[in-house]
Amino acid sequence: MKSEYKTKPRNLIIEYLKDNADTRFTARDILNAVKGKGDGLDRSTVYRNLERLSKEGKLVKYKEADVNATCYQYSEEHESCCEHMHAQCSVCGKIFHLDNSIFKSAAKKMMDEYGIEIDYGKSVIMCICDECRNVGM
Incomplete structure (x- = not known):
């Protein structure tokens, strides 16, 4: 199995996910919450990490009718x-x-x-x- 590539931005994103495990969030929610906490944490970094985490099974990715954005939910504890x-x-x-x-x-x-x-x-x-x-x- 391929090992995880850990960077400071990825760690900040995962920290946010774990702190908000019982809520749904968008990429914008993450970007707003961790803005200014790490170098290299821009919109494309957030989206790239969310896509990778979704493929790894750590996030559930879905679209809600009332939100004009893709929503995510941390699911590592709920595999x-x-x-x-x-x-x-x-x-x-x-x-x-x-x-x-x-x-x-x-x-x-x-x-x-x-x-x-x-x-x-x-x-x-x-x-x-x-x-x-x-x-x-």
Whole structure:
């Protein structure tokens, strides 16, 4: 297996990813957060590293309907991210990994009735988490 090429910009990006593991983010989010923290950290460096980390399986890459950019989620701790559904709080952005047993019958029904298969790794159910819901009370 090819060894990882570690640079200061890559390490800054990975540090950001680990600190924000439960949220979705864009390349711009990373660039804004780590701006000024390292030489050689420009837009192309961020995109190149995100693409490489996606191919390595450390990021889930997807497109959201309401965001005009590619979104990412750190998935190193959840290596089977493409095998289960996710819910995302529309207020704080936190991502929840959901148990697939809840969706098995719905997935079968969708396949039987509509001929469509759920792409779990790219499927996100929007929600409002307990923390955000309780803030408004």
